Amino acid sequence: MIEVNVDGASAGNPGPSGAGIMIKNNGLVEKHSIPLGMMDNHEAEFTACRMALEFCLEKQADIVWLRSDSQAVVHAIEKEFVRNSQYKPLLEEILGLTKQMNLFFVKWVPSKENKAADELARKAIHLN
Known part of the structure; x- marks a missing residue:
């Protein structure tokens, strides 16, 4: 299992x-x-999720446990629905990637449990 x-x-x-x-x-x-x-911000959250799943599939992962502090992303994945049409294409890509895995789990975590990913995202802002 890959944890992300x-x-x-x-x-x-x-x-x-x-x-x-x-x-x-x-x-x-x-x-x-x-x-x-x-x-x-939401587009960045969805894009980060999509990219992470692409990395997992490159590693031929069949079981993935993804954690995010974005309630919008986690709820959209769980419900397979997002209200804002701007994010629908990203959600469809994410769901398509998860279907290529044998097991996929997604969990919302509080920001304090996601500090490492947050630091990496903030570092990336400065790389633009």
């Missing part, structure tokens, strides 16, 4: 944005800070 913590951050709404992704796989930890350009 993700976070998206934006300096402004919209503003320069970044994705923070931390992947734990067989005792190894990968950290990614990815600049995303100009986005709003």
Whole structure:
């Protein structure tokens, strides 16, 4: 099982944005800070999630446990629905990626439990 913590951050709404992704796989930890350009915060959160799942599939992961402090992303994945049409294409991509896995779990975690991913996302903002 691969454990993933993700976070998206934006300096402004919209503003320069970044994705923070931390992947734990067989005792190894990968950290990614990815600049995303100009986005709003929710778009950065959804994009970070999508990118994390793409990394997992590159590793041929069949069981993934994803944690995020974004209630909007977690609820959208759980309900397979997002009200704002701007995020629907991203949600559809995310759901398509999860369907390629044997098991996929998503959990909302408080920000204090997602600090590493948050730091990576904030670092990525400055890489824009």
